[in-house]
Every structure is written in C-alpha cells, then in structure tokens.
Amino acid sequence: MTEIRHLTYLDAIAEALSVEMERDPNVVVLGTDVGGSFGGAFKVTKRVATQFGPRRVRNMPMTELAFIGAASGMALMGMRPVVEVQFADFISTGFDSIVQFAATTHYRWGAAVPWVIRAPSDGGIRSGPFHSQNPEAWFVHTPGLKVVAPATPADAKGMLLASIRDDNPVIYFEAKPLYRSLKGPVPDGSEAIPIGVAxxxxxxxxxxxxxxxxxxxxxxxxxxxxxxxxxxxxxxxxxxxxxxxxxxxxxxxxxxxxxxxxxxxxxxxxxxxxxxxxxxxxxxxxxxxxxxxxxxxxxxxxxxxxxxxxxxxxxxxxxxxxxxxxxx
Amino acid sequence: MTESLDSAGKLNLAYWMRLTRTLDDALVAMWKQGRGVGGTFSGRGHEAIAVGAGYALGPDDVVAPMHRDLGCYLVRGMSPERILANQLGKEAGVTKGRDANLHGLGDLSLNIIGFVSHLPQSLPVALGAAMAFQYREEPRVALTFTGDGSSNTGLFHETLNLAAVQKAPFVLVVENNQYAYSTPLHEQMAIDDIVVRAPAHGVVGEIVDGNDVMAVYSAVAAAVARARRGDGPSLIEAKTMRMLGHAIHDGAEYVPAELLEKWQQRDPVTLWEAALVAEGALSEATLERLRGECHDEIEAAIEYAERAPLPDPATIGTGVYAT
The missing domain is CATH 3.40.50.920 (Rossmann fold)
Structure with a gap:
C-alpha cells in the first residue's frame, strides 16, 4: 500500500533524485555547487550528495556548455546524467550543447541522448533580471527535446522520475518560488507520472x-x-x-x-x-x-x-x- | 597498444590512407561533375592525421571525428558505401538522408560519435564518453578531433579544463591546417603553436608532423596509453595544410600558391608510400596493386550509392525522438 505523506515541492524533487539514484547506478548528478556538504544553491541535491557522495553527485567547474555536452557523451554511453543548472537563466550558457547537439542526435543518426536538465525557474522572489527567468519557449521551439514544468510536489517527484527514465533529452523546469512555500501529498515509492498528460x-x-x-x-x-x-x-x-x-x-x-x-x-x-x-x-x-x-x-x-x-x-x-x- | 608498428601495421596505414585519398578524390570529382547533392568537404592533406589517430585506438575506444577525418571513419569500420550513400542523401546512408555530407556520421555499434557543424561541440561530448568509462571503471578511451579555428572558442578551453579536473581518459587531436575557412592563423591567434593552450589547463601537449602518419600514430598511441593508465588527458597538435578549399564550392584563392606548393612536396599519402618503398617494405608492384584495389573498391561503392534509393518522404517525421 502506498503511503501518502506531505512534502514540500523541493523535498519531492530531492526524493525523486534519491529514489532513482538508488534504483539505477547509471544516474549521476552534475552541476555547479551540487555536491559535498553544500548540496546546491537551493539544497535540492543535498540529500543525494550526502547519500551517494562525490562519485555520483559531481561538482562541475562553471562551464555549463562543457558539462552539458559531457552529459550528452555520458548519455550516449548508456548513462542517465541529471544536470542542475543553478538558475534556469544560466541555461543560455549551455545552449549549443542542448539545441544543436543533444536535440538533433536521434533524428540524425539514431542515438539516444537520455539526460535531464533541471532548471530552477521563475521569479517573484526579488532576484532581478538574471535569477527570475522562464526560458521554456526556447526549448519548446526546439524539435527533439521534451520540456516539462510540474506545479505540485506529487508531479515534481513523479515527473522527475519519468524524465530520468525517458530516452530523450528532457528539460525539467522547477518553479523555485514553490520550493518551500508549497507542500502537498506525495506518494511513497518509485512510480513515474507520464510525460505528455495534462x-x-x-x-x-x-x-x-x-x-x-x-x-x-x-x-x-x-x-x-x-x-x-x-x-x-x-x-x-x-x-x-x-x-x-x-x-x-x-x-x-x-x-x-x-x-x-x-x-x-x-x-x-x-x-x-x-x-x-x-x-x-x-x-x-x-x-x-x-x-x-x-x-x-x-x-x-x-x-x-x-x-x-x-x-x-x-x-x-x-x-x-x-x-x-x-x-x- | 604499442607505439611502434610491425610491417603489416605499416602496410595497413598505407592502405587506409590510399583508400581515404581515393574516396576523397572521387567525392571532389563527383561534385565537380554535378553528381553530388548539396556541398561536400575534402580532407585532402589530413589523411595521416585521420588514419594515424584512428588506427591508434583500441576496438572498444570511442572516437568523435569531424569533416576532415574521412580516413578515421574508414579505419574505424564505416564502409565507403554508407559514407557515399549519406553524401548523396540516400536512405542507405548513415543518417538516412537526415544529415549532410560527413555530418552526423555516427554509429555507436562502431563506437563512432557523429558531429554537428558547431565543431567544438564534439569536444565535451567525447569528454563525457570518457567520463562514463571512468565512472564505470572500463579501460576505454575517447578521442576527438578539432581544428585551429575551434581552438579559439570558449568551449575548447572549457573542455580541456574539465578534462584535466576530471583526469579523464580523453585525447584531443587538433588539426592545425593553417586556415579557418579563409582566415589564416595569424588573424586567429597571437601564438605560434596551439599546443601551448594545453599546459595552461594541466593537459599534456605535444606537437607532431601531421603529414607523417607514423609520427601521428606514435604520438596518439602514447596519449591513448597514458589515458588508459589513468594518467589523464592529452592534446596533440598535428600541423598540416588544408590542400583544398573549406568546402567544395571554395576555390581558396586566398591561400598563397607557394604555401600549397610547399606542402604538396610533403603529401602525406605519397610520403608514406615512398617511405615504405625506400625501406623495402613495399614494392612498386605491390603499391600499384594497392592503388588498383582502392580504386575498384571506391568505384563499386559509388555505383552502389548512386543506385541506392532516396528516402521516402513519408518517413520524414520518424526518429525525432527515441522511444
């Protein structure tokens, strides 16, 4: 029987990462400041950094273009990297890696690129022009990508599980004003919520x-x-x-x-x-x-x-x- | 992987370089005759780099070649038929008509990653493959190529830095062919050697004569062995000359004729054949037979590719997503 607990939106994301990393050794987390005792600018990866250590939750230098490209290479070799861009606003620094390489590869030569980019988006928290953006339209305009934007803790968990298991590059927009302000029921377990169903x-x-x-x-x-x-x-x-x-x-x-x-x-x-x-x-x-x-x-x-x-x-x-x- | 080759290995290098040149010459001729589709690229002058580096890899290693590396695709097992079919936009091409000329010639069953036009993009992708091998503790190496032009991009530096920080089993071959499209080196950078960019990031760097296939092979084999031992990434700058234009449409009138004449004296394919003849490893008669075999192989591939069917427009939407 599935237990229903109430979690914050942030804890639901953290739980999805933990569940999937436990289930699948090919899942690793890459990003700036995601690892160690710090655990991410918003602490979303703190749980998995503590649980799995630096081999699987890997701090990257401030080189989004390179580490998103590296995620594509890892994905081509059968891994399922989950990249955190610290703010969705910074995803533009990795644009070529996403829209030119990852998005086109399966159509061009049939190789799957199963990565997820987690992009903390949205504003209302007095963060100014470069920490408040919602750049999803760029990626919805790009064939070959999937784009999700969950609004509830249950969807945040279930759709991150689905995104990691998806064989395509998925951009996962998480609304950071909801991180700690929104709490809701979240099923226990590892059931994914399918992508593409409203x-x-x-x-x-x-x-x-x-x-x-x-x-x-x-x-x-x-x-x-x-x-x-x-x-x-x-x-x-x-x-x-x-x-x-x-x-x-x-x-x-x-x-x-x-x-x-x-x-x-x-x-x-x-x-x-x-x-x-x-x-x-x-x-x-x-x-x-x-x-x-x-x-x-x-x-x-x-x-x-x-x-x-x-x-x-x-x-x-x-x-x-x-x-x-x-x-x- | 040894860093020297026995006589069979040396003859193999001669075969792959001659096959590469034969296919390259055929592509140039076909496009000039109007038998091509869109544009194409010649790698004339780059054969020693593409073949020497490709030959230095082990069977499980991964390579991400670019558009001057025809020889690397061949030596890693991609058939001339599939390459030609791709160039003609045929269903039997590697990309089933989706991507042009040498772009996107990826096939994971051959451990080849296809490239996009935004050339330095292959660098972090190959690095990611190397990081996957490292993570899974597999004794595999990833190698990629880039040019003098893309060595000026931020991504080139980002990748070298990340490769060094990760101590990844990654080898980068920079094909310094003197020109990025029409722009000569001195307008691209204020340094004489691209290799100086390697130690700035903690990457081992070496310069080789890119027209000497044995020099390329030895340097790459050493770098691959170092990567496989867990001693981290290397950069090899192979100096050469792009002997034709940027692409088939480009007459490259901006390149001084005397520069091309100088490099023509050191043509990598004939240089190696002459060396083997001189050391007695290859007779003139065997060489003639080798050239004939390459000619026949490429002629058969052209015939196959020209007869192969074009893709059905009804398939246009398939494959955008993996299932």
Whole structure:
C-alpha cells in the first residue's frame, strides 16, 4: 500500500533524485555547487550528495556548455546524467550543447541522448533580471527535446522520475518560488507520472484556463474568487509542454467555450502564443469569446518589488480577465 | 597498444590512407561533375592525421571525428558505401538522408560519435564518453578531433579544463591546417603553436608532423596509453595544410600558391608510400596493386550509392525522438 505523506515541492524533487539514484547506478548528478556538504544553491541535491557522495553527485567547474555536452557523451554511453543548472537563466550558457547537439542526435543518426536538465525557474522572489527567468519557449521551439514544468510536489517527484527514465533529452523546469512555500501529498515509492498528460487542477464549466508551473496556483486561487461570481473555471495544468496534451485542451474548451492561457514567462512569442493559435485553429467553432493570454511583460524582469509585481501575472489579473471574457 | 608498428601495421596505414585519398578524390570529382547533392568537404592533406589517430585506438575506444577525418571513419569500420550513400542523401546512408555530407556520421555499434557543424561541440561530448568509462571503471578511451579555428572558442578551453579536473581518459587531436575557412592563423591567434593552450589547463601537449602518419600514430598511441593508465588527458597538435578549399564550392584563392606548393612536396599519402618503398617494405608492384584495389573498391561503392534509393518522404517525421 502506498503511503501518502506531505512534502514540500523541493523535498519531492530531492526524493525523486534519491529514489532513482538508488534504483539505477547509471544516474549521476552534475552541476555547479551540487555536491559535498553544500548540496546546491537551493539544497535540492543535498540529500543525494550526502547519500551517494562525490562519485555520483559531481561538482562541475562553471562551464555549463562543457558539462552539458559531457552529459550528452555520458548519455550516449548508456548513462542517465541529471544536470542542475543553478538558475534556469544560466541555461543560455549551455545552449549549443542542448539545441544543436543533444536535440538533433536521434533524428540524425539514431542515438539516444537520455539526460535531464533541471532548471530552477521563475521569479517573484526579488532576484532581478538574471535569477527570475522562464526560458521554456526556447526549448519548446526546439524539435527533439521534451520540456516539462510540474506545479505540485506529487508531479515534481513523479515527473522527475519519468524524465530520468525517458530516452530523450528532457528539460525539467522547477518553479523555485514553490520550493518551500508549497507542500502537498506525495506518494511513497518509485512510480513515474507520464510525460505528455495534462492534469485537471480544478473542474469547471464556464471558462478554461490553460496553464503550468507556478501560475497553476494563481489560477486556482482566481477560480475560488470567481466562484463567488457564479462563474466556474476549469484549470488545466499542462505539466508537460513538449509533448503537449492538446486533447485535454480541446476537450475542456469544447465544454466551456472560453479559453485563457496563463504563464509566468513573458507573453511575446511564449508557449501561450502557440496554445492560443492551436485553440483558434482547432476549436474555433466552440469559442464564445476570443482566446486570451496572460504572461509577463515584454521587458527584462525588473528587481524592485513594485516593478516586479507589475511585471508578473497575479491572481487578480486572472480574475479581471476572466470577468471580461464572461461579459464578452 | 604499442607505439611502434610491425610491417603489416605499416602496410595497413598505407592502405587506409590510399583508400581515404581515393574516396576523397572521387567525392571532389563527383561534385565537380554535378553528381553530388548539396556541398561536400575534402580532407585532402589530413589523411595521416585521420588514419594515424584512428588506427591508434583500441576496438572498444570511442572516437568523435569531424569533416576532415574521412580516413578515421574508414579505419574505424564505416564502409565507403554508407559514407557515399549519406553524401548523396540516400536512405542507405548513415543518417538516412537526415544529415549532410560527413555530418552526423555516427554509429555507436562502431563506437563512432557523429558531429554537428558547431565543431567544438564534439569536444565535451567525447569528454563525457570518457567520463562514463571512468565512472564505470572500463579501460576505454575517447578521442576527438578539432581544428585551429575551434581552438579559439570558449568551449575548447572549457573542455580541456574539465578534462584535466576530471583526469579523464580523453585525447584531443587538433588539426592545425593553417586556415579557418579563409582566415589564416595569424588573424586567429597571437601564438605560434596551439599546443601551448594545453599546459595552461594541466593537459599534456605535444606537437607532431601531421603529414607523417607514423609520427601521428606514435604520438596518439602514447596519449591513448597514458589515458588508459589513468594518467589523464592529452592534446596533440598535428600541423598540416588544408590542400583544398573549406568546402567544395571554395576555390581558396586566398591561400598563397607557394604555401600549397610547399606542402604538396610533403603529401602525406605519397610520403608514406615512398617511405615504405625506400625501406623495402613495399614494392612498386605491390603499391600499384594497392592503388588498383582502392580504386575498384571506391568505384563499386559509388555505383552502389548512386543506385541506392532516396528516402521516402513519408518517413520524414520518424526518429525525432527515441522511444
């Protein structure tokens, strides 16, 4: 019988690493400051660093391009490296290794590159332009990669297990504002949650919100407030951005006739643009109002609290937008 | 792996270099005749490096060659048929029509990793293979090649540094062929020898004559043995000359004719054949037969590749992901 405990989002990730490293000796962790008694800038790898030591939790010099490339080489030789980039913002320093080599290899010559990059993303914690980013659109735009963005502790664990076991390069965006602020039920054991299957975070009939990551929680909060208006909102937590569960989106929009896409990343050419276009192309006949999008402003992410709060999507923005959609 | 070769080994080097040159010449001729698809690259002048280094590896070692290393693919067991089919975009090519010319010629059953155009990308990938061997305590080595051009990138330095920190069984052969596309060495770097970049990172470095196959073989075999012993990474700078343009479209008029004439005197293929004839290991008649065999082998491969079917457009979306 599976025991249900309540863990923080961070502890759920740490547990997934521990479970999979115990299960599979080919899993190693690479990253800057991940090992030793330090255990990572956010302490996500502290548990496995203590449990498995420096042979399997390996500190890297500050050379993301090289150690992500090295992860590809290890993966080609049958290992399953899990790379931590200290902040998702720094993933740009490893871009060629990801989008040119790893993403294209299986299509070009048939060799699998099974690595995971864990990318602590998202802001709201007063960290400024270079420690707050959500760069998932770059990778959703890249054929050959898989991209996931869990929003709950249970998904954080189950989807990291699935990502490590996947035979493709997977970018795993973990929303760092949830690390210690969010606690939830997490099954014991080693069961993976499949990549590519959305979750209905809340059922409703009037408006569909398609979202992922930290804005799932803002959307659920907005839905609670909108219930007071007599409006029921269905919140779809995509969980996986590439592949994307488009059936779940279509099914919900067919029911509600209204779709709002919400993400923390800036709106311009973001993942929401693709989802909105998809709904317009595939579900136009079901729509009672134009598809709407909410995302960050098209500016570098500012530091100072009133500026960052203005930049970010809030539950209030979601409530206001849904009210406009219902009144349309 | 011994660092010297018996007479059979020396003859093998002559065979692989002559086969490489024959295929290289055939590719250049086919593309000039309009029988090619897209562009192609010649490795003329690089045969001693590609063959000498490839021949120095053990059967379980891994190599990540680049676009001047035709001889390395051949010596590691990739057939001329598959290489030619790939160059012509055929289904029977290594990449089934997915990747161009020598790009992506990877086959893990032959322990060959394919490259991407962003050349220094093969460096950390080969290093990662070496780190996997080290982690699993397997006595295997990973070797890769790069050029003078990519020795200027940050990734070149990042990889050497990481290789040294990890003390990985990794060998890097830098093919210094004097030009990065049209840019000569003195516009690329303010040093005379790329090898000086190795000790800066704690990597053992050595310069060899890249047109002397025995010198390349010996230096690489020593580096491979050192890596296999657990004594860490090495860099070998093989000095040579790119004898044709960057790619088939490039007449390389920017290269001074006297420079090419000077290097032509030291053609790596004929240099080695002449050395074997001089020491009595090879007769003129045997040499003639060897050339004929290479010619026939490549002609048969061309015939096969030209007749092979093109890929079915219906397969275009397959293989983006591993299952």
């Amino acid at each position: 979750r209905i975070a809340q059922e409703g009939d009037d408006v569909t919100i398609v979202t992922y990551g930290s804005t799932v929680h803002d959307s659920v909060q907005a839905a609670a407030e909108l219930a007071g208006d007599g409006v029921t909102v269905e919140v779809i937590d995509l969980r996986s951005l590439k592949p994307m569960d488009t059936d779940a989106i279509l099914e919900s929009v067919a029911k509600t006739g209204r779709a709002l896409v919400v993400h923390a990343a800036n709106r311009m050419a973001g993942v929401g643009a693709e989802i909105a276009a998809f709904i317009a192309e595939e579900a136009f006949g079901h729509l009672d109002a134009p598809v709407r999008r909410l995302g960050g402003m098209d500016i570098p992410i500012p530091f100072s609290p009133p500026l960052e709060d203005t930049y970010r999507v809030s539950a209030y923005d979601i409530v206001r937008t849904v009210r406009e959609m219902v009144a349309w």
